[in-house]
Amino acid sequence: MTQQRLDKLTASLTKGKLDAVILNPGPTLKYLTGINFHLMERPVVLFVTPNQEPVLVLPELELPKVDLFSYKIKHFAYNENPDSWDDVFRQAAGALNLDGKQIGVEPRQLRLMEFRHVKAGAPEADYPDATDVLAELRLRKDQDEVKKMRRAVAIAQSALEAVIPQIKIGMTENEIASELVVQLLKHGSESEMPFPPIVCAGPNSANPHASPTDRKIQAGDLLVVDWGATYEGYISDLTRTFAVGEVDDECKKIYELVKQANEAGRNAAKPNVPCADVDKAARDVIEKGGYGKYFTHRTGHGIGMESHEAPYMRGDNMMLLDVGMTFTVEPGIYLTGRNGVRIEDNLVITENGAESLSDMPRELRVIGN
Numbered sequence: 001m002t003q004q005r006l007d008k009l010t011a012s013l014t015k016g017k018l019d020a021v022i023l024n025p026g027p028t029l030k031y032l033t034g035i036n037f038h039l040m041e042r043p044v045v046l047f048v049t050p051n052q053e054p055v056l057v058l059p060e061l062e063l064p065k066v067d068l069f070s071y072k073i074k075h076f077a078y079n080e081n082p083d084s085w086d087d088v089f090r091q092a093a094g095a096l097n098l099d100g101k102q103i104g105v106e107p108r109q110l111r112l113m114e115f116r117h118v119k120a121g122a123p124e125a126d127y128p129d130a131t132d133v134l135a136e137l138r139l140r141k142d143q144d145e146v147k148k149m150r151r152a153v154a155i156a157q158s159a160l161e162a163v164i165p166q167i168k169i170g171m172t173e174n175e176i177a178s179e180l181v182v183q184l185l186k187h188g189s190e191s192e193m194p195f196p197p198i199v200c201a202g203p204n205s206a207n208p209h210a211s212p213t214d215r216k217i218q219a220g221d222l223l224v225v226d227w228g229a230t231y232e233g234y235i236s237d238l239t240r241t242f243a244v245g246e247v248d249d250e251c252k253k254i255y256e257l258v259k260q261a262n263e264a265g266r267n268a269a270k271p272n273v274p275c276a277d278v279d280k281a282a283r284d285v286i287e288k289g290g291y292g293k294y295f296t297h298r299t300g301h302g303i304g305m306e307s308h309e310a311p312y313m314r315g316d317n318m319m320l321l322d323v324g325m326t327f328t329v330e331p332g333i334y335l336t337g338r339n340g341v342r343i344e345d346n347l348v349i350t351e352n353g354a355e356s357l358s359d360m361p362r363e364l365r366v367i368g369n
Contacts, residue, residue: 023109031138
């Protein structure tokens with residue numbers, strides 16, 4: 001499998017007029033190698049070119065991982081003295097004759113530390129953005145990848161269902177989030193989760209990316225839980241909103257609008273439909289309901305080995321959805337200082353439309369009694 005992925009990347013490099021691409025520890029490197037390298041103070045960089053064996057630069061302590069590769073590579077190992085590292089990178093770049101060439105980089109992942117060492121090895125090279133080439137590599141998931149994501153969704157859902165009966169008025173957001181982490185691990189998530197769970201209530205729920213606090217949940221709050229699990233390197237990313245005891249009529253109104261918007265976005269997702277249409281379908285519901293200015297983010301984003309990756313469900317993205325693409329649909333309404341609502345599901349595009357991998361109830365559930 002990793003050989004096929006490498007072949008796909010090298011073909012893409014030729015098409016993209018790149019002489020090489022460099023990768024440091026992260027989802028793309030793991031996707032290509034099946035090996036987990038740590039992102040740490042010691043640089044690890046894989047050089048991939050269209051017509052030569054990949055070259056890996058790594059610290060001596062990581063040398064046992066070289067034998068784990070399923071395809072042939074060359075490697076250059078360095079010792080603990082940082083002053084010697086540039087020389088090793090010069091050897092690696094020289095082995096591939098990369099100076100003066102086009103070496104693609106992954107800007108969201110590549111750190112300045114790795115870049116400086118690579119540039120020391122190839123000072124006359126150009127370093128264009130290879131985001132599109134690398135995104136294309138992981139854009140369409142195969143059946144095995146979808147199976148892992150389906151399992152990650154099931155783990156996340158069962159974990160939250162185990163937490164819900166324990167939630168009581170007077171518990172803090174931090175206490176609920178801590179219990180959710182425990183249950184995620186108990187139900188089978190890897191310890192490296194996609195992100196720390198967002199558990200926020202009342203005024204905090206109006207902040208889409210809030211962090212849990214020591215605020216105690218109160219009757220009348222809306223409680224937003226945004227969480228996920230990791231299974232064999234693939235993730236889920238879900239959100240559900242709950243009523244803590246009895247909530248007011250406006251809370252019920254905005255919840256119903258978001259639920260309808262979520263359904264509209266899911267229904268709009270089909271092969272050959274622009275991502276922008278998914279965003280528009282969800283956004284139109286909220287705008288017609290009079291709350292358009294309170295929906296402050298895109299409708300969704302791709303998921304897979306990362307919790308945010310291509311494709312992005314936003315109004316200007318005309319990328320056409322295709323079979324195997326996986327992404328979220330997560331409209332929301334956020335009333336600053338009061339309450340917020342978000343409902344998020346994970347979808348995969350199929351031959352006939354889209355399947356929601358998540359099936360946790362979307363009706364407003366009352367908790368905390």
